[in-house]
Amino acid sequence: MTDASASISRARMIDVAQAAGVSLVTVSRAVNAPDKLAPETLAVVRAAIERLGYVPNLTAGSLASSRSRIVAAVVPTISNAVFSETIEALAQTLAEAGHQLLIGQSAYRAADEAALVDAFLGRRVDGLVLTGCNQNAALIARLKRTAIPVVQTWDLPDAGGALIDMVVGFSNRDAGRHAARHLIERGCTSLGFIGAEEDRSRRRLEGFKDEATKLGVLSVAAELIRPPAQMDQAAARLQQLVARQSDLDGVFCNNDHLAAAVLFECHRLGWPVPNKLAVLGFGDQPMARAAAPQLSSIRIRRAEMGERAGQMLLTRLSDREPESRCVDLGFEIVTRGSA
Amino acid sequence: MTDASASISRARMIDVAQAAGVSLVTVSRAVNAPDKLAPETLAVVRAAIERLGYVPNLTAGSLASSRSRIVAAVVPTISNAVFSETIEALAQTLAEAGHQLLIGQSAYRAADEAALVDAFLGRRVDGLVLTGCNQNAALIARLKRTAIPVVQTWDLPDAGGALIDMVVGFSNRDAGRHAARHLIERGCTSLGFIGAEEDRSRRRLEGFKDEATKLGVLSVAAELIRPPAQMDQAAARLQQLVARQSDLDGVFCNNDHLAAAVLFECHRLGWPVPNKLAVLGFGDQPMARAAAPQLSSIRIRRAEMGERAGQMLLTRLSDREPESRCVDLGFEIVTRGSA
DNA sequence: GTGAAAGCGCTAACAC
DNA sequence: GTGTTAGCGCTTTCAC
DSSP: OHHHHHHTTTOOHHHHHHHHTSOHHHHHHHHHOGGGSOHHHHHHHHHHHHHHTOOOOHHHHHHHHTOOOEEEEEESOSSSHHHHHHHHHHHHHHHHTTOEEEEEEOTTOHHHHHHHHHHHHHTTOSEEEEESSOOOHHHHHHHHHSOSOEEEESSOSTTTOOOOSEEEEOOHHHHHHHHHHHHHHTTOOEEEEEEESSHHHHHHHHHHHHHHHHTTOOEEEEEEEOSSOOGGGHHHHHHHHHHHOTTOOEEEESSHHHHHHHHHHHHHHTOOTTTTOEEEEEEOOHHHHHSSSOOEEEEOOHHHHHHHHHHHHHHHHTTOOOSOSEEEOOOEEEOOSOO | OHHHHHHTTTOOHHHHHHHHTSOHHHHHHHHHOGGGSOHHHHHHHHHHHHHHTOOOOHHHHHHHHTOOOEEEEEESOSSSHHHHHHHHHHHHHHHHTTOEEEEEEOTTOHHHHHHHHHHHHHTTOSEEEEESSOOOHHHHHHHHHSOSOEEEESSOSTTTOOOOSEEEEOOHHHHHHHHHHHHHHTTOOEEEEEEESSHHHHHHHHHHHHHHHHTTOOEEEEEEEOSSOOGGGHHHHHHHHHHHOTTOOEEEESSHHHHHHHHHHHHHHTOOTTTTOEEEEEEOOHHHHHSSSOOEEEEOOHHHHHHHHHHHHHHHHTTOOOSOSEEEOOOEEEOOSOO
């Protein structure tokens, strides 16, 4: 064991071949396609591998096979529970199939995203997962020409973005619409939105405003926080909304964390929720059930999004075609105490 | 531009060389060591690169140079804000130096961690970042023998783990001690801990109990949640603590999310915080300032931990020695309203 | 300052 | 079932 460990990153495939008295390819097959070998041969080779502590050099394998077994994902930031759960599920799905995940953070900047994609293409990644559908035209064109499978997530292309290859998401605009309808149906007449200066948040706001207008509610104010939109900024934004609409009686928050911060602020102010102010969250995170009152929220399938994205990539990597290249996971309003 | 895009992942270095009328090495130098070329040559080569839309194949480069420019990190899960902020900072630090980050999730399982490390070693990653200092002996031995730089994070080796190569963290046990002292100094006489079935949480609990005992407080109950320890489980655990110690007057929570959930539960029960129950969080996340009352918490330098880990790796990768191989970032108690 | 030759460690045909 | 022959696209000596 100790000797074997000592040899890690030293023994090459050829050394194993010699030790086992077989040829190079036979070792390669023992590693990559064991069922193509006679059981006895396999056993001999495996013993040699074990003895030498051989660890295959995946870089060399990637170069020779032009398959890297690496998938790259670009997210705005991983320190946002909302994305990280998708990434977690993606990584797990890929890991089960022997693929690893390279992570890039765009910090919500299109230029950073494009630079990351270039770096990933240089790495000859097998597949790419992007966040949102609003990539710039040059990036979209470039990716369309590469043969590599790409999955966009967290939105749908129809309402303001272009489909590159595949997508699994939901309509942020529709989610905003439903939020408005939900609050208005519960009697709210003066609405506010606390979100972020960021594409998907803006799309939710668009839908929110549209639907409110359609339903005759004309008082809609929005506060957009520059990312990262942290909880500790929510209280001040709520104050801003109230300053602009003193009769504010319903707030839609871009995520459950912001909504929880609003709830805390209501406790501080002594405002009963939902009677004085209805609060609707987004994401239906564990936070929603822990809050007091429990948060009504819009549930989206974050983990499933990552899992499906991974499956779609894996399907394409095995030269099959996914059932659909455009998956709408939808969303659902979960009504609890806060709205 | 469109032509150039079309050529991505097609043009090789040799094509650029021919287009520019120079040799292969000259192109390689233009990419990797531009200052070693005559300005005119460089300009010609760069023009050809641009024209052909050449993207260097990093896999081939890695194989030839045996440097991958990839660093791998193993975390229990990235969907925990506490780790993801460290990872975010790590990724940024590495990206600035042209390195990319490969992520692996161990789900708090030692076997998964070892398997991930093996896969990463096969990739010939340039460096490795691990979470915690409690890796199993076989893994530690194996990593000590490889020449690659390794940074352990989120704990220190002295109090229950072995140093592999480098470490940047803080003492979880000491943090637990300070938590106990803080609550006791504020008059608490019956303490509870809500944490997770996980190494670092247990270390905090050890320190917490030790110090309480030392200070004469013998009533200390703990509730450990199986990871992932989500907010929505905190209320039930608080009830459990109260069932065991009806006079419970101080709770130390493993992170600010759990603490916020406890605060919400106190609102629900009508218990004044901190008078009826003092609540101390961990992490000093934005949540702490948003809560009502604001959370007292133990601040740790999550982002700095990632940044320092990245810097230490980069230093070693450039064949220099970091100022110290063992960095204790410490922690600090931030006193706000809740405890 | 630039180039020619020799691999890096593996996989992909194709033979046998 | 197993082996042989050629590369994958780049970086590294070492010449000039």
